[in-house]
Amino acid sequence: MVLSVVALVSALGVVLSKNPVTSVLCLIVTFFTIAGHYIMMNAQFLAVVHIIVYAGAIMVLFLYVLMLMNLNADLEPQKRNWLKYAGAISGGALLVVLVAALRDASMPALSTNPTDIGLIKNLGMVLFKQYVVPFEVSSILFLSAMIGAVVIGKKE
Amino acid sequence: MTLLSIDWFFIIEKVLLISGVLVLSLVVAMYSTWGERKVAAWIQDRLGPNRAGFMGLLQPLADGGKLFFKEEIIPTNANRFLFVLGPSIAMLVACMTSAVIPWGDTLVIAGRPVSLQIADVNIGILFIFGVVSMGVYGIMIGGWASNNKYSLLASVRAASQIISYELPMGLALIALLMLTGSLSLKDIVEQQRHGLWNVVYQPLGFFIFLVCAFAECNRAPFDLPEAENELNGGYHLEYSSMKLGFFLFAEYINMFISSALIATMYFGGYAFPYMDKLGLDPNMVTILGFVALFLKTLFFIFFFMWVRWTVPRFRYDQLMRLGWKIMIPLALVNMLITGALVLARQH
Known part of the structure; x- marks a missing residue:
């Protein structure tokens, strides 16, 4: 429960934070909470591989690239407004499709006892x-x- | 004594064990700084620290005290939160690895078997691998948050170096896993207790792992992230006071843990020859086993220092070439040969 809250908050942090490096760090926290979920499902192997591959390797490369870029906010060209609207509309469309797909999907009740x-x-x-x-x-x-x-x- | 359906003895036992291991690694790291100077002095025909206490033994305490009382400076343009987070992560990650190393067999205290391993998880080696891959964040975040070009260069170097050397390290471990068939470090040690040490079966794998351990610890000849004559000290250039101390300390803890790991995986861990034939009390054998592991670990710490004061530092392109063009193919060949032999022995 706590883990899920942390996961959601840090995932929101990825999207909402202004600084790209903070976004990446939030994403790393998100990966850790997901690994925590795996451990609670008694899948330690998946959890550790998740941490090694995503948090340990891929995110390091992300950070690596970000650190080499010039992150001065003033110098960055402002995105045009219509681009923002297009992004919001296409993202919203994807959300609608996903919700529609998930609504009809049969969700077998997850067993709580660990496998x-x-x-x-x-x-x-x-x-x-x-x-x-x-x-x-x-x-x-x-x-x-x-x-x-x-x-x-x-x-x- | 079960209260609220919690086994309190279990919790007390684990808390004691965790504090014990933590104190042990801190003390060893502290005296590694002293040992490093003594070894350097010995190799360079000097005396080394000899003023504070007998043979300079109080020197680490004096250094620690000095670091604690120094003025703490955070650069104006640095990201304050990340600046503090960097050394914290470095220290945290360095201390986490010791949890899965079996420091000894079981002790029987008042009829209750107490395992000298904090957590015998079935993915022991992978856990260590995961934690080690986290170690680079301390350096990267610290170096970037300092807002200094030398620190940034150092953290970029550290990131690519550690990622490059993680690959051959993992491949060397895969060969070891094929041989042992278990990811639990306890099982690996027990197999070596009843057979030969793994270094006999995996000499090449051991060598690759050793080289990669040097690179992962940022130790000479791979200490490019803190190359003092090109980068003014590298990623901890802007750090002062105990935050600098944490970075330096984390390096020594990492060295201690990797030495313990090498001893555990390739040199029998707490097993020593004839340990089951001495006819001693099991508790006594366990304690002797712990001493054996400790001596092996100390030898590898000494080896780390020996190499540092003998071999000059690599250039960065040499480091990358060694990693990608020599270490990875070697590790792959090692893995193939091991796989073929394991398969041949099964039939």
Whole structure:
């Protein structure tokens, strides 16, 4: 409960804060609270991997890029008004679609008693026996993304 | 003694254990500063600190006192909140890792087994990995919030260095995990207790892990984030008083924890040869095991210092080349060979 409140507040902080670095820090807090949720669902492995990958690697790169940019608010070109309206309208449209989709979705009642699916042993069994093909396909997707990044980087 | 359906002995035991480990790591970090100077002096044929107390043993206390009473300066244009947050994160993260290291086997006190490990979680190694990857935030936030170009350069260096060396470190750990089949550090130690130490099976993995530990701790020869002759001290340039002390202290705690980790994962942890054949009281064996782990850890701390005063600092492009073009391929090869051997042994 407390965790969810913190998650929501920090997620709002990401969007509302004026300073991009503060936004990133709020996002890191959000990731931690999500990891906390995973732990409460007895999925320690997922929680730790979530922290290592998102908070530990991706957000560091975000911060890295932000720190190198000039963050002076006065120098930044002001966005035009119609751009703001367009953003608000498209975001609102997405919200409507999501709400409509979720309203019809059948939500099986979440069982409150913890399952062991998030523990590394069971997760490995599921991943490498039941879902081995999707798993391998997604790894090829990552590989192609990596090669693409290298190719784009080499162009210079 | 169960009151309100809480096992109070359990809580008391854990609180004592946590404070014990915390005090231990702080004291070790404190005396590492003394040890560092003594080792440096010994290598450079000097005397080192010898004025405060016997053999200069009171020097760390004097330094600590000095840091506490110095004037605290926060630069005018710095982001005050983040400026304070930086060293706090560095210190917090440094202290968190010790929770999953098994400092010894179980002690039996008044008929109650007390494990000398704060939390035997089934993801021990990953927990450490996650916490270590958080460590860079202290440096990055501190360096950026200082609003100083040297600090900023240092934090950018630290970020890319730590991310680059996390990859081979993780790959070296994967090879170790294939061998042990468990993520719990306690299981890894118990396996080594009944067999050979992991360094025998994983010499290359050990080497890679060691090099990456140097890089993750920002220790020489990888101490580019605080290269004093190019960056005036790097990310803690604007810091004074105890906030500077926290940054320096966190480095020594990290060194202690990584030494303990190397000893645990590759050198048998609290296991020592013939520990089950001595015929001693189990409690005695546990205490001896703790002493063994401590001695191994001290040796690796000494090794950290030895390297620092022997090897010159890398240039930044050399550091990156070493990380991406040598360490990662080596770690991948190590992983493949380990995987093949494990598979061959199963059949």
